[in-house]
Amino acid sequence: MELTEQATFAVGSDAGNGALSIRLSGAWTLRRGLPSAERIEHEIAARRPSAVVFEVHELGAWDSALVTFLRHIEALCTRHHVAMHREALPAGVQRLLALAGAVREQPSVRRVSSRMPRVARLGTAALDLAANGVRTVTFIGDVTLATGRFVRGTARFRFRDLAVLVQECGARALPIVTLISVLVGMILAFVGAVQLERFGAQIYVADLVGVAMVREMGCIMTGIIMAGRTGSGFAAQIGTMQVTQEVDALTTLGIPAVDFLVLPRIVALCVMMPVLCVYADVLGIGGGAMVGTGMLDLTLPQYVHETASAITFTSLAAGVGKSVVFGALVGIAGCLRGMQAGRSSAAVGDAATSAVVTGIVLIIAADGVFAVLFNMLGI
Amino acid sequence: MTATPPPLAVHGLTLGYGDRVVLKDVAFTVKRGEIFIIMGGSGSGKSTVLRHVIGLGEPVKGAVFYGGVDFTTATADERNAILRRIGVLFQSGALWTSMTLLENVALPLEEYTDLTPGEIRDVASLKLDLVGLPGFEDYYPSEVSGGMQKRAALARAIALDPDVLLFDEPSAGLDPVSSRHLDDLILQLRDSLGATIVVVTHELASILAIGDDSIFLDADTRTAIAGGSPKELLAQSTDPRVLRFLTRGAEGAPGGRTNG
Structure with missing residues (x-):
């Protein structure tokens, strides 16, 4: 042969x-x-x-x-x-x-790949958008009701889960928050130093770094970090639970998935975000102090004193208050995308990506709203 | 060539995780063109044996030979060459959910042959037709039923015309009729492709309907306690554990059933 x-x-x-x-x-x-x-x-x-x-x-x-x-x-x-x-x-x-040839093809089985006319596609996209909006509003409503149950103490979730989530959102996030905050503090000090040195006003670097970190950068940076590491994690985990029907299993037991899965995650983020935010503020100021004392001939007591006089309780409270809202937004975005995820491996990936994007967009948009509000209130 | 080596032979396989031994001294030889059953109750390590036979786990001891070549000590290239000659049907189908059924079947062809895209489409359609899914080329796995997913996964497993086909619980999650159809399909493919088939299962009906030879794994002794044609085992075995399994718990009364 x-x-x-x-x-x-x-x-x-x-x-x-x-x-x-x-x-x-x-x-x-x-x-x-x-x-x-x-x-x-x-x-x-x-x-x-x-x-x-x-x-x-x-x-x-x-x-x-x-x-x-x-x-x-x-x-x-x-x-x-x-x-x-x-x-x-x-x-x-x-x-x-x-x-x-044994199994004859059913006449109506084969897919005809026909592209819809442009207007129809536009219409479908608009309807999808509207349906998505309705789902999102429904979800936020569910979360609000669940929060009500949580406050009254009738929400059904396990405190052990909450404890694990608090650890995940808090202690486990410290290394990355440390790194980013110190770097942001140092960058702010560098940028400020170059400008302020021209006027001989190096000491105001401490004011700049202090106010910027406490009012804006601390809460925004922790928010973005949490959107990236925790929001995406929530979306992927809940999305996978959709694929493996774990969410269905909860529903059939009469346990609302929003109570059991979503609420503890949002609570954990809302509890830990202010802590992380204060931690980021302190480390950012520390980073600024490193640049201030190392590059600008300021002494550490000088720097600390100047920082302390620049930061008011109001600005600290504003930053910490915003961080609670950002935590809720990141949690809602992550859990929403997870609950909406399709039932395939690719859909879980999409959910994680979308959770991060939604989270960051919401944080920046909310920060803009806060800026306007604080301005009107004169804070 | 005088005596051709068997397509699959397993020698003294001992499997475990860390210090825990799951199975010890499992040995069997699969002859060309036969359907070999690995059976046993839940937790007897059937699927673990299969995972090790296809190289997804490293055995503690022992060796797996494909056509006389030692798979356990083979180099990466040799392993790939062997893997190209075997097809695996996973328990849940394991179709790639982001690809259509046609793309699922076409991927091995794209990776391992020099066929043109048109030819790949033709060959992949042929495989889908062979498993009774004509016209379903452009469907996604989530859009077809569980039985159809299994059959599409089978089409993927036979994409490269493997010498050895390994099935992990092919009838898991299928109704009796679909399960019977799948058994018939396995028999037809064996006859027409001339492939050697290894089936891991605890489905009694399948075992007796399609098995030429078998090995029985026992969870308590953690080893193989019987082997041979399932029908003969049912008729001749004196081991109560084997009989209990093959008669669904009613010792000495084939087809009977008891509670528990």
């Missing part, structure tokens, strides 16, 4: 009965590729044979490649109303051809 020979075929005509004979030779395997059946199509169209027959004496090894090729010829024969005689083919090939 010439196993090494390339798959080929020769077309001849069967003398007398007007049949087209196809002589198969060589190894017909997937690894070697298939010859083109174009010539056969041409021959069938040109000669209009009474039938197609096969000669397989020189056929070597074969696998699905040969079956695929024969199915192609079979389709050609059907199209040109020519009979195909399979009798000469190896028994295995005949069985595979029979098996492949």
